[in-house]
Amino acid sequence: MKTSIIVDYNKCTEPLSCKKCMQICPGALFICYSPDYESNDPTEWRVDVAFTDLCTRCNDCVDVCPLDAITIK
């Protein structure tokens, strides 16, 4: 069964000031990156998930997100 974790960027606009999903993930699968690499503008940064095949669907990230931006399918 393939897992995909979707972050809604309309809801999650400033991951660097929150970081709750990144810090709770037991596998450290969340990665915060800036699409244009060098940006110092925090609104440019995005949270994405690498290695979804390591996700155990513990749902911690879904529960901890204050904006309900994360869905696991």
Place this chain on the structure above:
Amino acid sequence: MCEFCFKHGAGKKWYLNSRNYLAETAQETGAHEYIFELWKQFEKVYLQKIYGISMKGPGYRFSMPLVGRAMKTYINSWFTKEKPLNGRNPRRGEGHPGQVVMLDDAKKILELASPILRVNCACRNMTRGIKDPCCIAFGALAETVPKLPRYIPDKGAEPMHVDEAQEFIEEMNTAGRIQTVWFGPMPYIAALCSCERPECAAATIRMEYGLNSLYKGEYIAKVDFSKCTGCKICASRCDFGALSFNDGMNVPFINAWQCFGCGLCSTACPENAIEMVDRNENPLLKDVW
């Protein structure tokens, strides 16, 4: 002796060959450009290392029959790529493998390298969003990091004295961090990291997918049962799942196939019952890296 020692060790271990730390070597290999590109785009590089296949779930692809194995072999060839000397692709981590080292060897490395700078760990910054100045950067990396604000520690990037740096890694070792030394790009040596799972990017892809981004150390741990008192302090130290404490026998057993030779169990042992033996003396394990 691992393959790096044969190629770049000049008869010693590769990380104890002072030639690999020289500014000339950095020039020859184009280390400054390589490292700048790598660290500037670190998050993307992590996603892209396997991105050519899929960053979302390489495990799904690797589990495909035949095709998966071919992909794995292809990706593995990136890490040990030696040519061209100048101009390897940092986005694929070409020529950028690391190796686990013991505390004693890590201290010797610090004696060879200069300048020494403490910088924020790129892996932890990426996966946890925390600024943890635990990576020790040498030469080209130390010169590159000041251009990238997110890796400069809050206290500022101050060069460290050798003694200071040795004391620091000792602290890290006590805290349970694994010392690893990094090519960037091969044969130039750019950094000494204090890694921890699961944040360490290289350890994750090594342990979960079997990609050779991180080599095992030159030693393996061996328990002297006559000295062991069964205090279980070592039980929580192994990050690689090699050491398991056996309640029936009241001693730890170490699976030498899985041992990475980091020496964390050995430095924690109050009785000095865990000894680090040379991997190369074992006829089977000398080929396991």
